[in-house]
Amino acid sequence: MRICITADLHYDIARSRPSTERLAVRACRTGAEGASGDALVLVGDTAGAALEPLREALALFDTFPGRRLLVPGNHCLWCRPGETSLDRYERILPEIAAEAGFAVLDHAPVVVEGVGLVGSIGWYDYSLRDESLGIPEPFYRAKVAPGAAARLDEHRPLVAAHADELTPRHMAIAARWMDGANVRLGMSDEQFTAMLARKLAQQLDDLAPRVDHIVAFIHHLPFRELVPADRPDRFAFAAAFMGAASLGEVLRAHPKVTHIYCGHSHWHDRQTIDGRTVVNIGSTYTDKRLEVLDL
Numbered sequence: 001m002r003i004c005i006t007a008d009l010h011y012d013i014a015r016s017r018p019s020t021e022r023l024a025v026r027a028c029r030t031g032a033e034g035a036s037g038d039a040l041v042l043v044g045d046t047a048g049a050a051l052e053p054l055r056e057a058l059a060l061f062d063t064f065p066g067r068r069l070l071v072p073g074n075h076c077l078w079c080r081p082g083e084t085s086l087d088r089y090e091r092i093l094p095e096i097a098a099e100a101g102f103a104v105l106d107h108a109p110v111v112v113e114g115v116g117l118v119g120s121i122g123w124y125d126y127s128l129r130d131e132s133l134g135i136p137e138p139f140y141r142a143k144v145a146p147g148a149a150a151r152l153d154e155h156r157p158l159v160a161a162h163a164d165e166l167t168p169r170h171m172a173i174a175a176r177w178m179d180g181a182n183v184r185l186g187m188s189d190e191q192f193t194a195m196l197a198r199k200l201a202q203q204l205d206d207l208a209p210r211v212d213h214i215v216a217f218i219h220h221l222p223f224r225e226l227v228p229a230d231r232p233d234r235f236a237f238a239a240a241f242m243g244a245a246s247l248g249e250v251l252r253a254h255p256k257v258t259h260i261y262c263g264h265s266h267w268h269d270r271q272t273i274d275g276r277t278v279v280n281i282g283s284t285y286t287d288k289r290l291e292v293l294d295l
Protein backbone atom coordinates (compact mmCIF):
# COMPACT_ATOMS: atom_id res chain seq x y z
CA MET A 1 0.00 0.00 0.00
CA ARG A 2 1.01 3.59 -0.47
CA ILE A 3 0.49 6.33 2.11
CA CYS A 4 0.84 10.00 1.06
CA ILE A 5 1.53 12.28 4.00
CA THR A 6 1.74 16.04 4.38
CA ALA A 7 1.24 18.58 7.18
CA ASP A 8 0.99 22.28 7.98
CA LEU A 9 -0.83 23.34 4.83
CA HIS A 10 -2.12 26.49 6.63
CA TYR A 11 -4.55 27.13 3.80
CA ASP A 12 -6.06 30.10 5.66
CA ILE A 13 -2.81 32.02 5.11
CA ALA A 14 -2.43 33.64 1.68
CA ARG A 15 1.21 32.76 1.17
CA SER A 16 0.49 29.09 1.88
CA ARG A 17 -2.17 28.71 -0.83
CA PRO A 18 -0.19 28.36 -4.10
CA SER A 19 2.20 25.77 -2.67
CA THR A 20 -0.70 23.83 -1.10
CA GLU A 21 -2.51 23.74 -4.43
CA ARG A 22 0.61 22.42 -6.18
CA LEU A 23 1.12 19.81 -3.46
CA ALA A 24 -2.50 18.62 -3.70
CA VAL A 25 -2.12 17.99 -7.43
CA ARG A 26 1.06 16.04 -6.78
CA ALA A 27 -0.49 14.03 -3.92
CA CYS A 28 -3.52 13.03 -5.99
CA ARG A 29 -1.27 11.98 -8.90
CA THR A 30 1.14 10.10 -6.60
CA GLY A 31 -1.77 8.28 -5.01
CA ALA A 32 -3.11 7.27 -8.44
CA GLU A 33 0.26 5.70 -9.30
CA GLY A 34 0.30 3.58 -6.15
CA ALA A 35 -1.05 0.11 -5.53
CA SER A 36 -4.58 -0.39 -4.22
CA GLY A 37 -5.24 0.47 -0.61
CA ASP A 38 -3.82 3.97 -0.70
CA ALA A 39 -4.26 6.46 2.08
CA LEU A 40 -3.71 10.20 2.37
CA VAL A 41 -3.01 11.75 5.78
CA LEU A 42 -2.92 15.49 6.51
CA VAL A 43 -1.03 15.75 9.81
CA GLY A 44 -2.39 18.96 11.29
CA ASP A 45 -2.65 22.71 10.78
CA THR A 46 -4.61 22.36 7.56
CA ALA A 47 -6.23 25.74 8.31
CA GLY A 48 -7.11 27.96 11.28
CA ALA A 49 -10.15 29.39 13.05
CA ALA A 50 -12.10 30.16 9.86
CA LEU A 51 -13.77 27.02 8.53
CA GLU A 52 -14.14 27.89 4.85
CA PRO A 53 -10.38 27.62 4.12
CA LEU A 54 -10.45 24.16 5.74
CA ARG A 55 -13.31 23.08 3.45
CA GLU A 56 -11.44 24.51 0.45
CA ALA A 57 -8.21 22.74 1.42
CA LEU A 58 -9.91 19.36 1.85
CA ALA A 59 -11.67 19.77 -1.52
CA LEU A 60 -8.25 20.02 -3.22
CA PHE A 61 -7.84 16.29 -2.54
CA ASP A 62 -11.22 15.25 -4.01
CA THR A 63 -9.61 13.01 -6.61
CA PHE A 64 -7.24 11.19 -4.25
CA PRO A 65 -7.95 7.51 -4.87
CA GLY A 66 -8.07 6.01 -1.38
CA ARG A 67 -8.77 6.68 2.28
CA ARG A 68 -8.52 10.37 3.16
CA LEU A 69 -7.57 10.99 6.78
CA LEU A 70 -7.20 14.14 8.81
CA VAL A 71 -5.31 14.80 12.03
CA PRO A 72 -6.01 18.26 13.49
CA GLY A 73 -3.24 20.63 14.55
CA ASN A 74 -3.20 23.31 17.20
CA HIS A 75 -4.23 25.94 14.62
CA CYS A 76 -7.31 23.83 13.84
CA LEU A 77 -8.40 24.36 17.48
CA TRP A 78 -8.23 28.16 17.26
CA CYS A 79 -11.72 29.38 18.15
CA ARG A 80 -14.18 31.71 16.57
CA PRO A 81 -16.27 33.77 19.04
CA GLY A 82 -18.49 31.53 21.16
CA GLU A 83 -16.65 28.31 20.31
CA THR A 84 -14.56 26.02 22.47
CA SER A 85 -11.53 24.13 21.22
CA LEU A 86 -12.82 20.82 22.55
CA ASP A 87 -16.06 21.20 20.59
CA ARG A 88 -14.03 21.94 17.47
CA TYR A 89 -11.90 18.86 18.12
CA GLU A 90 -14.67 16.43 18.93
CA ARG A 91 -17.60 17.64 16.80
CA ILE A 92 -16.98 20.49 14.35
CA LEU A 93 -13.83 19.20 12.65
CA PRO A 94 -15.14 15.62 12.25
CA GLU A 95 -18.35 17.00 10.67
CA ILE A 96 -16.46 19.13 8.16
CA ALA A 97 -14.06 16.29 7.42
CA ALA A 98 -16.95 13.89 6.77
CA GLU A 99 -18.61 16.34 4.37
CA ALA A 100 -15.36 16.34 2.37
CA GLY A 101 -14.89 12.57 2.38
CA PHE A 102 -12.23 12.66 5.13
CA ALA A 103 -12.26 10.99 8.55
CA VAL A 104 -10.54 12.42 11.64
CA LEU A 105 -8.02 9.73 12.49
CA ASP A 106 -7.78 10.79 16.15
CA HIS A 107 -11.27 9.50 16.85
CA ALA A 108 -11.12 6.17 14.99
CA PRO A 109 -7.95 4.32 13.93
CA VAL A 110 -8.22 2.50 10.61
CA VAL A 111 -6.76 -0.68 9.17
CA VAL A 112 -5.79 -0.59 5.49
CA GLU A 113 -4.30 -3.68 3.84
CA GLY A 114 -3.44 -5.07 7.28
CA VAL A 115 -1.59 -1.93 8.41
CA GLY A 116 -2.92 0.01 11.40
CA LEU A 117 -3.07 3.79 11.15
CA VAL A 118 -3.47 5.84 14.33
CA GLY A 119 -3.47 9.59 14.79
CA SER A 120 -3.49 12.28 17.43
CA ILE A 121 -3.27 16.02 17.44
CA GLY A 122 -0.82 15.53 20.33
CA TRP A 123 -0.28 18.57 22.49
CA TYR A 124 2.32 20.12 24.76
CA ASP A 125 2.86 20.00 28.49
CA TYR A 126 6.12 22.04 28.54
CA SER A 127 8.11 18.81 29.03
CA LEU A 128 10.18 19.63 25.94
CA ARG A 129 11.06 23.14 27.14
CA ASP A 130 14.63 24.35 27.05
CA GLU A 131 15.62 24.16 30.73
CA SER A 132 18.82 26.08 30.09
CA LEU A 133 16.78 29.24 29.49
CA GLY A 134 15.58 29.23 33.10
CA ILE A 135 12.30 30.99 32.37
CA PRO A 136 9.85 30.51 35.31
CA GLU A 137 7.04 28.06 34.47
CA PRO A 138 4.14 30.57 34.86
CA PHE A 139 5.34 32.31 31.69
CA TYR A 140 4.90 29.05 29.78
CA ARG A 141 1.41 28.64 31.18
CA ALA A 142 0.59 32.20 30.08
CA LYS A 143 2.29 31.48 26.71
CA VAL A 144 4.20 34.76 26.81
CA ALA A 145 7.95 35.22 27.18
CA PRO A 146 9.01 37.78 29.80
CA GLY A 147 9.86 40.46 27.23
CA ALA A 148 6.38 40.20 25.72
CA ALA A 149 4.65 40.02 29.11
CA ALA A 150 6.25 43.34 30.09
CA ARG A 151 4.47 45.03 27.18
CA LEU A 152 1.02 43.55 27.75
CA ASP A 153 -1.26 44.92 30.48
CA GLU A 154 -2.83 41.54 31.26
CA HIS A 155 0.55 39.82 31.70
CA ARG A 156 2.58 42.59 33.35
CA PRO A 157 1.76 41.34 36.89
CA LEU A 158 3.61 38.13 36.01
CA VAL A 159 6.79 40.11 35.41
CA ALA A 160 6.40 41.86 38.77
CA ALA A 161 5.76 38.57 40.57
CA HIS A 162 8.96 37.00 39.19
CA ALA A 163 11.18 40.08 39.09
CA ASP A 164 13.86 38.39 41.23
CA GLU A 165 14.27 35.48 38.80
CA LEU A 166 14.22 37.39 35.51
CA THR A 167 17.46 38.28 33.74
CA PRO A 168 18.20 40.72 30.88
CA ARG A 169 18.32 37.68 28.59
CA HIS A 170 14.77 36.73 29.62
CA MET A 171 13.51 40.27 29.14
CA ALA A 172 14.96 40.35 25.62
CA ILE A 173 12.66 37.49 24.54
CA ALA A 174 9.50 39.15 23.27
CA ALA A 175 7.81 36.06 21.81
CA ARG A 176 4.25 34.90 22.40
CA TRP A 177 2.73 31.51 21.64
CA MET A 178 -0.53 32.54 20.00
CA ASP A 179 -2.48 29.46 21.15
CA GLY A 180 -2.66 31.48 24.37
CA ALA A 181 -5.00 33.97 22.74
CA ASN A 182 -6.83 31.60 20.39
CA VAL A 183 -7.25 28.18 22.03
CA ARG A 184 -9.92 27.61 24.72
CA LEU A 185 -9.50 24.08 26.03
CA GLY A 186 -11.36 24.41 29.34
CA MET A 187 -8.54 22.48 31.00
CA SER A 188 -4.79 22.83 31.42
CA ASP A 189 -2.35 21.89 28.69
CA GLU A 190 -1.09 19.07 30.93
CA GLN A 191 -4.62 17.70 31.38
CA PHE A 192 -5.33 17.81 27.65
CA THR A 193 -2.00 16.12 26.87
CA ALA A 194 -2.70 13.38 29.43
CA MET A 195 -6.18 12.84 28.01
CA LEU A 196 -4.72 12.45 24.51
CA ALA A 197 -2.00 10.08 25.75
CA ARG A 198 -4.60 7.84 27.42
CA LYS A 199 -6.73 7.83 24.27
CA LEU A 200 -3.76 6.96 22.04
CA ALA A 201 -2.63 4.21 24.43
CA GLN A 202 -6.11 2.66 24.41
CA GLN A 203 -6.30 2.78 20.62
CA LEU A 204 -2.87 1.14 20.28
CA ASP A 205 -3.81 -1.58 22.79
CA ASP A 206 -6.95 -2.34 20.76
CA LEU A 207 -5.21 -2.22 17.39
CA ALA A 208 -1.94 -4.06 18.07
CA PRO A 209 -3.37 -7.61 18.26
CA ARG A 210 -5.12 -7.15 14.90
CA VAL A 211 -2.24 -5.90 12.70
CA ASP A 212 1.40 -6.65 11.93
CA HIS A 213 2.50 -3.07 12.13
CA ILE A 214 1.24 0.41 12.85
CA VAL A 215 1.97 3.84 11.40
CA ALA A 216 1.31 6.80 13.74
CA PHE A 217 0.55 10.39 12.75
CA ILE A 218 0.97 12.95 15.55
CA HIS A 219 0.82 16.69 14.84
CA HIS A 220 2.96 17.76 17.83
CA LEU A 221 6.41 16.31 18.46
CA PRO A 222 6.46 13.17 20.62
CA PHE A 223 10.24 13.11 21.11
CA ARG A 224 12.72 15.68 22.41
CA GLU A 225 15.13 14.53 19.68
CA LEU A 226 12.90 16.27 17.13
CA VAL A 227 13.07 19.70 18.76
CA PRO A 228 15.53 21.82 16.79
CA ALA A 229 18.52 22.67 19.00
CA ASP A 230 20.75 25.74 19.13
CA ARG A 231 18.10 28.16 17.88
CA PRO A 232 17.71 31.84 18.79
CA ASP A 233 16.10 32.45 22.20
CA ARG A 234 12.62 33.18 20.81
CA PHE A 235 12.60 29.67 19.27
CA ALA A 236 14.10 28.16 22.41
CA PHE A 237 11.12 29.63 24.32
CA ALA A 238 8.78 28.00 21.77
CA ALA A 239 10.31 24.57 22.43
CA ALA A 240 7.92 24.31 25.41
CA PHE A 241 5.01 24.23 22.95
CA MET A 242 6.49 21.76 20.50
CA GLY A 243 5.10 18.58 22.02
CA ALA A 244 5.15 16.15 24.90
CA ALA A 245 7.45 13.32 25.91
CA SER A 246 4.47 11.37 27.30
CA LEU A 247 3.10 10.86 23.79
CA GLY A 248 6.47 9.44 22.80
CA GLU A 249 6.37 7.04 25.76
CA VAL A 250 3.00 5.72 24.60
CA LEU A 251 4.42 5.08 21.12
CA ARG A 252 7.62 3.52 22.51
CA ALA A 253 5.53 1.01 24.47
CA HIS A 254 4.26 -0.51 21.22
CA PRO A 255 6.89 -2.35 19.15
CA LYS A 256 4.48 -2.64 16.23
CA VAL A 257 4.68 1.13 15.67
CA THR A 258 7.28 1.20 12.90
CA HIS A 259 6.80 4.69 11.43
CA ILE A 260 5.84 7.97 13.09
CA TYR A 261 5.02 11.17 11.18
CA CYS A 262 4.60 14.59 12.73
CA GLY A 263 4.55 18.26 11.75
CA HIS A 264 4.08 21.47 13.77
CA SER A 265 7.67 22.71 13.99
CA HIS A 266 7.88 23.34 10.23
CA TRP A 267 11.36 21.81 10.47
CA HIS A 268 12.04 18.81 8.24
CA ASP A 269 13.72 15.92 9.99
CA ARG A 270 14.14 12.17 9.59
CA GLN A 271 15.58 10.06 12.38
CA THR A 272 15.62 6.53 13.67
CA ILE A 273 14.48 6.58 17.28
CA ASP A 274 14.30 3.26 19.17
CA GLY A 275 14.43 1.46 15.84
CA ARG A 276 11.45 3.34 14.37
CA THR A 277 11.48 5.71 11.44
CA VAL A 278 10.42 9.15 12.67
CA VAL A 279 9.74 11.88 10.13
CA ASN A 280 8.88 15.50 10.68
CA ILE A 281 7.18 16.54 7.44
CA GLY A 282 8.66 20.04 7.66
CA SER A 283 6.29 22.07 5.49
CA THR A 284 6.88 25.80 5.87
CA TYR A 285 4.36 28.55 5.08
CA THR A 286 5.62 28.76 1.50
CA ASP A 287 6.96 25.28 0.73
CA LYS A 288 4.84 22.21 1.29
CA ARG A 289 6.38 18.76 1.53
CA LEU A 290 4.90 15.41 0.58
CA GLU A 291 6.17 12.16 2.07
CA VAL A 292 5.32 8.86 0.41
CA LEU A 293 5.47 5.62 2.35
CA ASP A 294 5.18 2.38 0.36
CA LEU A 295 4.58 -0.69 2.49
Ligand SMILES: [Fe+2]
Residues within 6 Å of the ligand: 008, 010, 044, 045, 073, 075, 264, 265, 266
Ligand atom coordinates in the same frame (compact mmCIF):
# COMPACT_ATOMS: atom_id res chain seq x y z
FE1 LIG B 1 1.95 24.63 11.55
Ligand SMILES: [Fe+2]
Residues within 6 Å of the ligand: 044, 045, 073, 074, 075, 219, 263, 264, 265
Ligand atom coordinates in the same frame (compact mmCIF):
# COMPACT_ATOMS: atom_id res chain seq x y z
FE1 LIG C 1 1.06 23.28 14.75
